[in-house]
Amino acid sequence: MHSKLLLAVAPLLLLACSDPAGTGGGGGGGSGGSAVSTAGTNAAGGTAPGQCADTLALQAASNYTFASEITLTPAAVKPKSELTFDWSGLTMDFLGRPTNPSTDINSVLLVVFNLTLQGLADTLNADDGSINSKTAGALQLITKPGATSASIYDFGVPGTPENTYRTDASVKTSVDEYLDPAVNDPSSHVIAILPSNGTELGRNLRTIQALTLDPASGVTAVSMAGSMRLTGDSGGHSGGTSGPSASVTYDVDLQHLTPLRVPTGKAALTVDWSQLTDNGLGNPWLARSISRVFVGHYTQSLAELQKQFLDLETIATDIYAMDVDADAPVSLAGLKDAGGKAFTGVDATGVWILALSCSVYCSSPAPWYLTVLKPCD
Secondary structure, three states: OEEOOOOOOOOOHHHOOOOOOOOOEOOOOOOOOOOOOOOOOEOOEOOOOOOOOOEEEOOHHHOOEEEEEEEEOOEEEOOOOOOEEEEEEOOEOOOOOEOOOOOOOOEEEEEEEOOOHHHHHHHHHHOOOHHHHHEEEEEEEEOOOOOOEEEHHHOEEOOEEEEEOOOOHHHHHHHHHHOOOOOOOOOOOEEEEEEEOOOOOOOOEOOOEEEEEOOOOOOOEEEEEOOEEOOOOHHHOOEEEEOOOEEEEEEEEOOOOOOEEEOOOOOOOEEEOOOOOEOOOOOEOEOOOOOEEEEEEEOOOHHHHHHOHHHOOOOOOEEEEEEOOOOOOEEHHHOEOOOOOEOOOOOOOOEEEEEEEOOOOOOOOOOOEEEEEEEOO
C-alpha cells in the first residue's frame, strides 16, 4: 500500500492535525508587530527580496517544500487468538533513527480503525483531522523496564492500564471483538500496532505495524524489526528508509526558497506567520497550529541538509527553541538551547535555519514552515 503520507504517522491518532481553535482553515490570525516581508511583494504588501528586516512577515516564497510516501506492509494474523508482539529487533525506527528496544519503547498503542488499509493511508494523507472519527477503539501497553515483548492480553485502557483483558470483563469483550472478523470485518477495518518512546498517546512512534485478520493465517506471534536508511540517490528521492513493516521516501527542497535577510547578531527578530495560507507540506494553514519555533545552525550545505533532513534537529551544531501556543508574532530573543543559553542572532558562518513546527497538534513531524536566515550586513 502506497500513500503520499507526508510522514503523517508520527504522531498519529489522537494528535492528528486539527483546528484547535475550531475556526477552520486560513491564516493564523496573529496580532501585534508590523507586517514587514523579506520574501517579496504580494497583495498584503512587503519589502523587496533581499532587503534587511528585523520583523519578518513570513510568506510562501521563503518556505521550503516537503512531501513523502510511506509503504506499509501488513501482517496477516490468526483471528480470535492471543496475539503476542515482539519489538526486540526494533533497533532502528521507521525513520532510520537508532532505537534501543529495551529502553526506548515505553508504550505500545493498538488502534482499530474503521478503515481499509488504503482508507487509513488516504485519511492520514489528507491530514484533515478526521482520523479521530474513524477509530473503533484503542488499547495501550505501558511496558515494563527491559521488556521487549507482550501479549495482547496485557494491553489496557489508555489512562487506566491496569484494566486489561485479564482483569476487566469489558476489556476482554472489546479485545475479543477486535480479533473477531465477524465483528471487526477485515474488509473494512485495519489494526495498527504502534511502539512508542514515552507514554503520551500517539507521540514519538518508532514504527507502525498494520495487522489484518485472516482466517487462513496461523500467525499469532508478530515480530517488529528496524528500518534502514536508503543510500545513494534513494531512487530519485531526497532520502528515505526501507523496513519490513514501514518504509518511507521523501522529497524536500531547501535550495529554491528565498532566504530571509536579517541583521547580524540580533536576537530580537519578530516572526509573524499570520499571512500564510498553506504550509510547506502543501496543506492549508490552520489557525493556532504552530506549537514550536526553532533556529538551527549547521555546517552542512543545503544540498547535504536535504539528504539528512530526517536528522535536522540532531545534526545542528546549535539549536535554539521555544514552545508557542498562540498565533501572535513571536520574538526569537526567547529562543534557548537545551542548556538554557539564549539565542544571540545569526552570523555569516554555515547555514542558519528557522522552522515552525506543528509538533503538538499535527500528525506530521515535518515543519510547516522552514526557511534560511542570512545576515544582510
